[in-house]
Amino acid sequence: MTAIKHALQRDIFTPNDERLLGIVNVCKAGKKKKNCFLCATVTTERPVQVKVVKVKKSDKGDFYKRQMAWELRDLTEVDAKDANKENPEFDLHFEKVYKWVASSTAEKNSFISCIWKLNQRYLRKKVEFVNVSSQLLEESVPSGESQSVTGADEDTLDDYQELNAREEQDIESMMEVCEYAISNAEAFAEKLSSELQVLDGANIQSIMASEKQVNILMQLLDEALAEEMLQSVKEQMDHISQSNRLIQLSSTNNVHLLEEIEFLVNYMDLSKGHIRALQEGDLSSPKGIEACINASEALLHCMNVALRPGHDRLLAVKQQQLLFAELRDAFARRLTNHLNNVFVHQFYRASYLSLPGHDQSSSLSQHSMELMLPKHSPLHRDLLRYAKLMEWLKNTQREKYEGLMGTYVDYMTRLYEREIKDFFEVAKIKMTGTSKEGKKFATLPRKESALKQETESLHGSSGKLTGSTSSLNKLAVQGSSSRRSQSSSLLDMGNMSASDLDVADRTKFDKIFEQVLSELEPLCLAEQDFISKFFKLQQQPVVGGWMEACALECPLLLTTDTLCPQSKWKDTVRLMMNKIFHSIEVELNNLIALGDKIDSFNSLYMLVKMSHHVWTAENVDPASYLSTTLGNVLVTVKRNFDKCISTQIKQMEEVKISKKSKVGILPFVTGFEEFAELAETIFRNAERRGDLDKAYVKLIRAVYMNVEKVASESQKTPRDVVMMENFHHIFSTLSRLKISCLEAERREAKQKYTEHLQAYVINSLGQPLEKLNHFFEGVEARVAQGVREEEVSYQLAFNKQELRKVIKEYPGKEVKKGLDNLYKKVDKHLCEEENLLQVVWHSMQDEFICQYKHFEDLIGRCYPGSGITMDFTIQDILEYFSSIAQSH
Known part of the structure; x- marks a missing residue:
C-alpha cells in the first residue's frame, strides 16, 4: 500500500498541489469486484480544501487516473455498519449514499479515522459517524501499510527523487x-x-x-x-x-x-507452511485439501505480483521466481497424478457391481423390477472438493488441466454407457413383458410373421397391438364381432378398447416411458452442473488440446472466432456431455422404435411425454445437452406419429366390403371414435395439442371420403343407409367429445345424416297408395292445364265414380299389410349398433301422413260436397305404425 500511496501522490495529487493523507482499497458493494481507491486529500494552498477522491486504474492497467471527487463538507454521515465486529463494509452519505467494501477491516478503520481527524480540524459542520467505535475515533491511527497520513504527514510530504x-x-x-x-x-x-x-x-x-x-x-x-x-x-x-x-x-x-x-x-515471500503444503500436503483429507488450496492461491499471488522497474534484474528476485516456478510445476504434477487416481478409484467403485466375478445377486435380472439409474451425487460431492485446485490448474498448467478433463470424460463415458445400456434393457423387458422374449423382441430382426407369433405368445389369444398389417388389405366388413387385426389401427380400435389387457398395456407403456425420461433428465442435468462447476466452465472457455480433438468429431459446436465467450463455454460443456452421453439418443430411438412396434398408438403417449420434457429442458437451459438431445428425439417421435396417422388413412382406403352382408357402422368410423377418446385423454393440457388437431382434420376427412366410397360400392345395403348410419355415429361422437377444431365437421356430419335419412325415407316409402297417387297426379295435371278445381269432377277420367274405385282398392287392412312389409325391409337394411330403426320408422310415419293429408286436401278442393273419404283415418295410420313397431 505504501508504494501505491507514493505513486498516487506523485502522479495524481502533486501536480494538483494536493497532499494524500488517507487511502483505502475498495469495491462497490453487491457488484462484480472492480477495485478502486478512495483517497482523503488536502490542498497545499490556503484556504485548505478537504476532498474524498476516487482513483482507479486505467483500462490498460499501466497508470492511475482520477475518476470522481467529493468535497468533505458535503459528507453528512459515515456508517461503519458494525462497531463491535470486524466488517469491511461502510457507507459514505453525500448527495446519495455510496456503499463500499474495503479490502480489509484495518484499512477501513484507518480511513474512517483519517476522515474523523480531518473533520475535526478543518470543518465547522461536523460529520456524523454511525456504528464507529469511540475508541477508534479517540486513538491515533495504527501503524503499518494501511496507516493513513497523521498530523506529522500533513506538514510535509517528500517527493520521490530518482537516484543519480x-x-x-x-x-x-x-x-x-x-x-x-x-x-x-x-x-x-x-x-x-x-x-x-x-x-x-x-x-x-x-x-x-x-x-x-x-x-x-x-x-x-x-x-x-x-x-x-x-x-x-x-x-x-x-x-x-x-x-x-x-x-x-x-x-x-x-x-x-x-x-x-x-x-x-x-x-514475494511464501511462508514455509505454504511451501510444505505444496510439497507434502495431504490431498485426501479435507484439511489437507484446504491447506493446498490456500498455498496454491498464495503461490499464484506471488507469481503474479507486478514488479517495479528494475526488480527483475535483482538476483534475489530471480532466485525467488525460479523457486516459485519449481513449486508450481511440482505441485501441478502431484495434483494431476492424485486426481487421475481419484477418477480411476471413483470409476471402479461406481462400476464395482458390474465387474466380472462379483456377486450375481446384483445383476440386471435381479434389478429388473427397479427401473432406476444409479445416482452419482456422492462421486460429484467428493470431486467438488478439488474444484478450486482445478481452477488453479486451469490458470497455471492448461495442458495438465485439459488432460484431466479428457481422462474424466473417458472414464465417465464408459461408466454411463454401461449403466444406460442396462437401464434401457430393463425398460425394454418391462415393455414387452418377459425378460427372455423381451430381449429377443428388442434386439433381433425378424419377419412380420415371426413377430406376430411372438406377440401372441407374449400376450395370449386376446392379441397385442403388434404384428402384420397385411390382413387389413383383405378385411371384410362383416360385423362388429369379427373386426380384429394384428396391428393397432382405426379399423380395430373399437374392439381393442374393450380389452382390459390393451388398456393395461398402454398404461404400463406410458408409465415406463415417463419413468425413463424422468430418470434421464436429472442424471443429465446433475452431470452438466457438475462439469460446469468442477472444471470452472461458467465463464472462460477451454479450446485446445483434448477439446480440439473433440471438436473434430462435431466441428459445428466450436466456432471460437464468431461466438461470444458465454457461448464458447456452453459449447465446451455440450461437447463433453455429447461425449459422455453419446449413447442416450441411440438408446432412446431404439426404445421409441420398440414402442412403435408394440403398438403404433404408443406414438401418441410418446409425443406428449417427450414434448413436455423438451419444454421443461428448454425452460431450464435452451442450449443444454438435454434440451438438444430430447429435441432431436422428439423429431423422431413426431415422424412416428405422422406415420401412424398416414397408416390409418391408407388402411381406410384399402378397406373392401362384403357383398353378402349389410354394412352397418364401418370399423374405421368406430375406430376414429376410440382414437379420439384415447387422444383426448392423452393430450389433455398437452403442449403439442396443435399436432393432434392437424391429425384430427386429416383423419376425419379420410373417414368422410371413405364412408362415401364404401356407400357407393355397397350392393347389399342401400347407399343412403350406409351414409345415414355412419354420419349419425360420427355426429354423435363429435357432439359428445366436443373437439373444437372439428366443429365444422360435426355440423357437416349432422347435415349429411339428415339429408340421407330423408332420402332413404322417401325412396323406401315411395308411393304406398300407388294408384291413388297416380290418380291425383292426373288431377293436378288438369288443374295445371287450366281446368278449374271444382270442374275436375266433370272430366271423364277423373269423375267421382273413378275416384271411388281407386279409393276402394286401398282398404285399411291392405295398407297395414303393406306398411308391415316395409318395416321388415327397413329392418334388414339397418344395423343394430346404431339403433336408428325407430327414428327411420317415425320419419316414414310422418311422410305417409303428409301424403295422406295431401290427398284429403285435393278431394276437398276438387270434389266438394261429394262426401268421398279414404277408407282409413290419420288415427288409423298412427295405430298401424305403432302396432307394427311393437310387434317387431
Whole structure:
C-alpha cells in the first residue's frame, strides 16, 4: 500500500498541489469486484480544501487516473455498519449514499479515522459517524501499510527523487560491503535502519553544532564588517549548507531503499507452511485439501505480483521466481497424478457391481423390477472438493488441466454407457413383458410373421397391438364381432378398447416411458452442473488440446472466432456431455422404435411425454445437452406419429366390403371414435395439442371420403343407409367429445345424416297408395292445364265414380299389410349398433301422413260436397305404425 500511496501522490495529487493523507482499497458493494481507491486529500494552498477522491486504474492497467471527487463538507454521515465486529463494509452519505467494501477491516478503520481527524480540524459542520467505535475515533491511527497520513504527514510530504549515478554507485558499494545484502534482505534492511538512525542522530548533532556555529558566525560577521572577512564567512556557510543537504539526501534514499526491500519481502515471500503444503500436503483429507488450496492461491499471488522497474534484474528476485516456478510445476504434477487416481478409484467403485466375478445377486435380472439409474451425487460431492485446485490448474498448467478433463470424460463415458445400456434393457423387458422374449423382441430382426407369433405368445389369444398389417388389405366388413387385426389401427380400435389387457398395456407403456425420461433428465442435468462447476466452465472457455480433438468429431459446436465467450463455454460443456452421453439418443430411438412396434398408438403417449420434457429442458437451459438431445428425439417421435396417422388413412382406403352382408357402422368410423377418446385423454393440457388437431382434420376427412366410397360400392345395403348410419355415429361422437377444431365437421356430419335419412325415407316409402297417387297426379295435371278445381269432377277420367274405385282398392287392412312389409325391409337394411330403426320408422310415419293429408286436401278442393273419404283415418295410420313397431 505504501508504494501505491507514493505513486498516487506523485502522479495524481502533486501536480494538483494536493497532499494524500488517507487511502483505502475498495469495491462497490453487491457488484462484480472492480477495485478502486478512495483517497482523503488536502490542498497545499490556503484556504485548505478537504476532498474524498476516487482513483482507479486505467483500462490498460499501466497508470492511475482520477475518476470522481467529493468535497468533505458535503459528507453528512459515515456508517461503519458494525462497531463491535470486524466488517469491511461502510457507507459514505453525500448527495446519495455510496456503499463500499474495503479490502480489509484495518484499512477501513484507518480511513474512517483519517476522515474523523480531518473533520475535526478543518470543518465547522461536523460529520456524523454511525456504528464507529469511540475508541477508534479517540486513538491515533495504527501503524503499518494501511496507516493513513497523521498530523506529522500533513506538514510535509517528500517527493520521490530518482537516484543519480553517484548515489547508485554508493548504494552498490554499500551492498558489496555487506555480504548478505542479497541473500538475507531482512538482515540488510535492519542494518540500513540502524545506520539510518545513526545518520539521523548525526544530522541532529550537526544541526545543533550548526546553531553554535551560526552564533559564532554572527559574531564573526560583525567583526568581518570591520575586518573585511566576509568571503571566508560565505565559504563556511556554503560548506554547512552542502553538508546538511547531503545528510538529508542520504536519509531520504535510505527510506526509499527500505520501502523497496519491504515491498519485495511482503509480496514475494511464501511462508514455509505454504511451501510444505505444496510439497507434502495431504490431498485426501479435507484439511489437507484446504491447506493446498490456500498455498496454491498464495503461490499464484506471488507469481503474479507486478514488479517495479528494475526488480527483475535483482538476483534475489530471480532466485525467488525460479523457486516459485519449481513449486508450481511440482505441485501441478502431484495434483494431476492424485486426481487421475481419484477418477480411476471413483470409476471402479461406481462400476464395482458390474465387474466380472462379483456377486450375481446384483445383476440386471435381479434389478429388473427397479427401473432406476444409479445416482452419482456422492462421486460429484467428493470431486467438488478439488474444484478450486482445478481452477488453479486451469490458470497455471492448461495442458495438465485439459488432460484431466479428457481422462474424466473417458472414464465417465464408459461408466454411463454401461449403466444406460442396462437401464434401457430393463425398460425394454418391462415393455414387452418377459425378460427372455423381451430381449429377443428388442434386439433381433425378424419377419412380420415371426413377430406376430411372438406377440401372441407374449400376450395370449386376446392379441397385442403388434404384428402384420397385411390382413387389413383383405378385411371384410362383416360385423362388429369379427373386426380384429394384428396391428393397432382405426379399423380395430373399437374392439381393442374393450380389452382390459390393451388398456393395461398402454398404461404400463406410458408409465415406463415417463419413468425413463424422468430418470434421464436429472442424471443429465446433475452431470452438466457438475462439469460446469468442477472444471470452472461458467465463464472462460477451454479450446485446445483434448477439446480440439473433440471438436473434430462435431466441428459445428466450436466456432471460437464468431461466438461470444458465454457461448464458447456452453459449447465446451455440450461437447463433453455429447461425449459422455453419446449413447442416450441411440438408446432412446431404439426404445421409441420398440414402442412403435408394440403398438403404433404408443406414438401418441410418446409425443406428449417427450414434448413436455423438451419444454421443461428448454425452460431450464435452451442450449443444454438435454434440451438438444430430447429435441432431436422428439423429431423422431413426431415422424412416428405422422406415420401412424398416414397408416390409418391408407388402411381406410384399402378397406373392401362384403357383398353378402349389410354394412352397418364401418370399423374405421368406430375406430376414429376410440382414437379420439384415447387422444383426448392423452393430450389433455398437452403442449403439442396443435399436432393432434392437424391429425384430427386429416383423419376425419379420410373417414368422410371413405364412408362415401364404401356407400357407393355397397350392393347389399342401400347407399343412403350406409351414409345415414355412419354420419349419425360420427355426429354423435363429435357432439359428445366436443373437439373444437372439428366443429365444422360435426355440423357437416349432422347435415349429411339428415339429408340421407330423408332420402332413404322417401325412396323406401315411395308411393304406398300407388294408384291413388297416380290418380291425383292426373288431377293436378288438369288443374295445371287450366281446368278449374271444382270442374275436375266433370272430366271423364277423373269423375267421382273413378275416384271411388281407386279409393276402394286401398282398404285399411291392405295398407297395414303393406306398411308391415316395409318395416321388415327397413329392418334388414339397418344395423343394430346404431339403433336408428325407430327414428327411420317415425320419419316414414310422418311422410305417409303428409301424403295422406295431401290427398284429403285435393278431394276437398276438387270434389266438394261429394262426401268421398279414404277408407282409413290419420288415427288409423298412427295405430298401424305403432302396432307394427311393437310387434317387431
